[in-house]
Amino acid sequence: MAIDCLVLGAGQEIGKSCVVVTINNKKIMFDCGMHMGCDDHNRYPDFSILSKSGDFDKTISCVIITHFHMDHVGALPYFTEVCGYNGPVYMSYPTKALSPLMLEDYRRIMVDRRGEEELFTSAHIASCMNKVIPLDLKQTIQVDEDLQIRAYYAGHVLGAVMVYAKVGDAAIVYTGDYNMTTDRHLGAAKIDRLQLDLLISESTYATTTRGSKYPREREFLQAVHKCVAGGGKALIPSFALGRAQELCMLLDDYWERMNIKVPIYFSSGLTIQANMYYKMLISWTSQNVKEKHVTHNPFDFKNVKDFDRSLIHAPGPCVLFATPGMLCAGFSLEVFKHWAPSPLNLVALPGYSVAGTVGHKLMSGKPTTVDLYNGTKVDVRCKIHQVAFSPHTDAKGIMDLTKFLSPKNVVLVHGEKPSMMSLKDRITSELDIPCFVPANGETVSVASTTFIKTNASDMFLKSCSTPNFRFSNSSTQLRVTDDRTSDGVLVIEKSKKAKIVHQDEVSEVLHEKDHVVSLAYCCPVKVNEESDESGLIKQMSVKISETVSCADIHESETCLQVGSFKGSLCLKEMCVHRRGMSSSSSEVKFLCCNWSVADLELGWKIINAMKQNL
């Protein structure tokens, strides 16, 4: 059995995450994202690879969305409403509640400001979201008879999950985006130790290792503070949800402590509305936030006001959170156009900007002019600050998670090729786990675990429940092994369920008669003249225990027993089991011995020991 992992998006890149995994004939689509840096058909995953006829309901068992970022959910309305996928779609409660806001915000930006043709309508978004089945953390959902899925907390943004999927005995985890450390409002990713054939992990920061983020938070606050103290305007382009809340909590708190009166604005009502959702979804935030919420809702920001377009040119300092992030279009870009030429101002870019966006251009090098989308050029004299803490895990976090889960294979997605390649090397060499970095359109196949289902007999199970330790001296160490299971025999009959029986039951199962093979020998032994019968047995017993270690010897008047080996005093004149020697001397007595083939070697050892001083 194999698991096929087809990467439709986010292969060796960041953007339009979409991975289709086939486990024992079930196809699961993880994420259905859009590429924010592309304007053409490349912005969506190439769904045609999945089905030439476009009958996605037959091919795909279910779609699971990990979180509300556009690069994970952006293509979903297109896939369900335009491509016509009608099957189940799963996402967490927060993702279900917040995705429509993100999608609607993005749709509006694209259509209103960039004058683009509509990719999907508001009605599409609404009817798409109607198909979504909400997931709770750790809830085990039976998608169909064979496919089981479960979500784990991923940190990153509110409602982000990692997804475990299992078909038969084969299981995988797709991480989506995750964060291994706690931040202002979210906890760290948390997952059980699972048995996995494959782990598909994001790798945004595949080579970065970050220290504590407090100095980086301080850097950000100081950069903003310095800007407004100098009378400048600080622009923070961000998406409606996620980073905006985290940074705003940070600023609001800092403003209080430093008693700063400079206004903090939100560009649209969206974020205020989003705070409402955050309050209801408080159980998905960090422990710290949860504990405080009854007395004080940390999303009730004291210094935050709504922004009005006329304020763009108003004099005096301010801080503005404007959508969308990455300066890819829309209002944030418009404000940027006006504010970028002044050296007093600041643009703080939170998190990753995908290639092709203005945000990306600002981060890579220090451009003096930037081309906007329609040929407009803007002089950039303002300061640029890249917020150095991120809701993505760093390389250490990816290694830690991989080590913790110890999957049989790893696939890396959602990263930049060079750093993914070096992380791949680390995973292969340090953890000894095969690791793959497929490009878009490529499929990785790995073997999957299967278990053979059997019925075990009572006798076998009973013998397994009593310990059967064996001690052996291998090299210098005493080893203890417990091979209870070796008394068991697996019996497979064509077209029947396999059986496990105890070795004593095998012949019965096969409708055969047992045939016992044993050895026999009437062994001559030398005795002291004085000693009587029981003295002889005692004498032999001592001899045996001298040569055969760990032997458990049972003695009685006229016989002794070790395992299946039985020796009893032979008084017959002409015993048929005697070889070579007759009872010529009175010093020689005979022990009639027999033992089963199971104790073949043991038997000879005992015989040789008894014969020794003959």
Next chain:
Amino acid sequence: MELTCLSKGDGFHYPPCHMLNISGFRVLIDCPLDLLAITIFSPVPCDVGFEASAYPSEEDAQNPIQKKQKMERQMSFDDLVCVEPWYKTVKTLHLWEVSLIDIVLISNPMGLLGLPFLTQNPRFCAKIYMTEATAKIGQLMMEDLVSMHMEFRRLHGPEDSSFPCWTKNLDGEEVPSVLKNVVFNGDDLGSWMRLYSLDDIKSCMKKVQAVKFSEEVCYNGTLVIKALSSGLDIGACNWLINGPNGSLSYVSDSILVSHHAKSFDFHGLKGADVMIYSGFSCLQTASPTDSDYISTSSDENDESLAASLLDNEESLEELEKLAFVCSCAEESADAGGSTLITITRVGIVLQLLELMSNSLESSSLKVPIFVISSVAEELLAYANTIPEWLCEQRQEKLISGEPSFGHLQFIKDKKIHLFPAIHSPNLITSWQEPCILFAPHWSLRLGPSVQLLQRWREDPKSLLVLEDGISSGLGLLPFRPIAMKILQCSFRSGIRLQKLPSLLSLLKPKIVLVPDVVNQRINLSAIKTTSILNYSENKTLSLARIADNADVEIMAELATKLSWKKLRQRENFGIARLKGELVMENGKQRLVSGLDQEEDSGKTRPLRHWGSVAPETLLDALMKMSVTGSIEHSIGENGSEDKSIIHLTNPSSGMVETSEMCTTIITDDETVASKIFQAIDGILDGI
């Protein structure tokens, strides 16, 4: 498996309690308190005005005797016990050794109320599972109970109510039998306990592992336990336990379609090997008549069964009841009377608050709503942060950005006032009558409901809304004569009796255990696919193992590494001796690769043989190994077997004796013996 029903409980507030033995583990299901029993105690007297009552004079507090006299004079209920209340737990639970309990499953907040009594015991070491919502709500309910009790003590004053001091006087002949029944109930006083403390609650809750609905938790690698929504209240659940010997479901009082909590989840319960049905509440519904029966012919498919179960007739009825309560409250307010609602069922309170605020909003009446409870603020805030635990309609509200329950805005607009206690400083300033007031406790012995009832009991314009069953017992005794209008509400607290056959036909357990008292009331014989067994309170029912053979899974990788043998006679068979380790993982026995796989692969000598050895064939085989000899046949005499003997001549002397059942190698030459064995092994099949 063994089941002992320790108590069948009594409705919503006193869920049943069971002890289960499964795969060798002892599981306690629910640990409730019989809070109706505290009606034998008299409430704190209070004939003074409401405002003053909040601050009892020093004298009052320090002179219980004087107070008692006052009370006796004032009320005609000398019979009630006038001490600080004790609390009644499940009687027979105390007969079990605490340290032998392995697992405790708590199905709903009411099932949690008695648990601190158990966890107080230093020998308690069981693992406790309950849903997150049950843990949260249950903890708030316990804290509220403790806070009300402390308040009672504050008002009642210090008094020695040491056990069994207060029961001493209850033995007399003049004591009413109704009281004696509650107290002694089978001559066992061990079930009465002094209330636990806040610290006890805290340390109890520390031991809890909270789960989500449908989360699989594994106990000791052996039992996989899953909570499935029962619909009874927020967080309430049924249980599914999967073990190596099959699956077992525990289905308690459930509500199929709820308007607040997540509805009954029947998908996960389907097809269990054993189902324990403990929905005793169905006994409180009327016996079904013939026409009530929903046909349960076996050809009916699951969808139509589910549809017949999930019709919303009942839930609409429930909504009507809630609306009726609201309209009665409004009527009273209209006439200038206040309404005291003593119902404390979380779901009902949340719905009533929402309904009342909405209907007051749309009417011209300006009546304030008060909620007085030490935990009201936290509980109401909590209710709006748990969409995952609520019914679909309320989940939809989250999606459209509305709060799950409508009280939030009304609290902000100061139409609903929350106060932790009746003596809260701001209560007097915002106090206004008539009003609508929600106050615990439903037993009318503790909490602000006592004082308010005393305040309004003589007002015929006022309305008292009670939980079911309170007015029939001792409940109202201390407040008589009572002029208030009384509305006693019985809200749904389980599946209706006549729906039980459909439920069983839908869930299709192989065996179902039904309380005998339920089976006596309804004919379940029409269900052919399930065998039905009865159980009764305080008797242990044992079930033999369900599956014939236990399942063991073998890792395919390991199976390919075994040395497989083809059998001479039977081509359809493949056999192999096992290797590896037998482990218990997630309730499954699995054979996985052990640590020392490669090393012991040398020992492949078969240990068991079958078939027979023809002496000629053996001699031929020996010849090929350059061992020679001759055959002698001997016919068995007087019953002994036929046997053949091969006398070996070269390389050394020896013998092989063979008969149908056995072969014996007789020689003193080790190498020859090995050769002979090899030859025999080549002729026989073996493993």
